[in-house]
Amino acid sequence: MAKWGEGDPRWIVEERADATNVNNWHWTERDATSWSSDKLKFLLLGLSVENEEGSCEVTEVSKVEGEASINNRKGKLIFFYEWSLKATWTGESKAGVKYTGTIEVPNLSDENDMEDLDISVSLNKDEPETPLSNLMKTKGAEKIREALGSYVGFLKTEFTQGMILPTANGVAKVQSTSQSKATQDRTRVSSSGSTTAPVNTGVKIPTCKFSMKEKFLTSPPDLYRVFLNQEMVQAFTHAPASVEGERGGKFRLLEGNVFGEFTELVPDEKIVMKWRYNNWPCEHYATITMTFVDRSSETELKVDCRGVPDNEEERTKEGWKRYYFEAIKQTFGYGARLY
Structure with a gap:
């Protein structure tokens, strides 16, 4: 048997403590x-x-x-x-x-x-x-x-x-x-x-950050509640959803294509969450911060996104505009003024 430091390295099991597929040699x-x-x-x-x-x-x-x-x-x-x-x-x-x-x-x-x-x-x-x-x-x-x-x-x-x-x-x-x-x-x-x-850090990928703003014809408390209430989330996504509207609570929507966890909640003012598409690299989450600003007769929602994979930037922006902003306005009437 070869000694440590000698011979063909594929047979030196000390290279890995568990001797599993030493040096990645085996097919x-x-x-x-x-x-x-x-x-x-x-x-x-x-x-x-x-x-x-x-x-x-x-x-x-x-x-x-x-x-x-x-x-x-x-x-x-x-x-x-x-x-x-x-x-x-x-x-x-x-x-x-x-x-x-x-x-x-x-x-x-x-x-x-x-x-x-x-x-x-x-x-x-x-x-x-x-x-x-x-x-x-x-x-x-x-x-x-x-x-x-x-x-x-x-x-x-x-x-x-x-x-x-x-x-x-x-x-x-x-x-x-x-x-x-x-x-x-x-x-x-x-x-x-x-x-x-x-070891155990997963795949390092390039990421980006960006911000979006949208105005809704409703109050900050009402808009804040839309994101945390399971029935309301199911209403604007038109599909079953799981939403635990509390700090540390998990959410899963759009048939499991989007999921994450609420990490910080400031009632009627701010929501911070770990958020991801299910096809992103395993365990990689973006950090989404939503800030609700009272603009008298409407609410300005500012969404700051950090840690989004570079090649997912446009898709993420389009997804938020389509499946959040537009869907919420159409479902709850927050996008049209009634006279």
């Missing part, structure tokens, strides 16, 4: 198919674009066929994925006329660059021609390409946690590779090909 594989299917549906469903002609939205993801897996060999991560996707988009013109069509992506694969992805957008045969079809073929297709790029990024960060094991000095040596000719920057992967990370 390990993780099936990412089920996780990928859920992630792809989540990233695509609800994507929307608009222009002066109207708006379009992905309303159904009807087909997600394929497989994905990650292999670790000698500290190198090798990614395999191949998917065929089909979705339905719905458009509505400024005149209120609705249209439907399909989206097909037959070749989402580690063998293809993201820019070479085939994204076919068509209008259903029984539908009349509309400029919204061109909107989906241009801006819509680009948003879909970005979402699929995000999927590859999450596959290479969020899903790989724990596959590269730390050594005795508390450092995991990570070398990421792929069978694809696509480069990581094209797929919006934030980690580099060779990095080091402390």
Whole structure:
């Protein structure tokens, strides 16, 4: 048997106290198919674009066929994925006329660059021609390409946690590779090909901070209560929700796609919470601070967001505007003056 400091290092079990997959030498594989299917549906469903002609939205993801897996060999991560996707988009013109069509992506694969992805957008045969079809073929297709790029990024960060094991000095040596000719920057992967990370700190990702302001035609106490009352949250999200409206209380809404914890509550004035989308890297939360300011006949809500993943900034802003601000105004009538 080799002595400490001599011989082939793959056999020196002292490198890890538990002698598990020493030096990450042995081949390990993780099936990412089920996780990928859920992630792809989540990233695509609800994507929307608009222009002066109207708006379009992905309303159904009807087909997600394929497989994905990650292999670790000698500290190198090798990614395999191949998917065929089909979705339905719905458009509505400024005149209120609705249209439907399909989206097909037959070749989402580690063998293809993201820019070479085939994204076919068509209008259903029984539908009349509309400029919204061109909107989906241009801006819509680009948003879909970005979402699929995000999927590859999450596959290479969020899903790989724990596959590269730390050594005795508390450092995991990570070398990421792929069978694809696509480069990581094209797929919006934030980690580099060779990095080091402390034990149990998860994946370090670049984050950003931003602020939003919105006015509501109601009082600070009434608006404050909307965010903490379970029945009211269920009303404006139009779905079951779990809300524990107290400090340290947990919340989960939008079918589990958003969840977190209230960390500070100042009645009628401020709410601070840990907040995240369910597809963010494991255990990564943004800090959301909501401040309620009385402006006489209305309330100004200031939302400060810190720790949002860089590549999730626009999606997070759009999500708050659509699923919080606009939904609350439409549900409770806080957006229109009545004379």
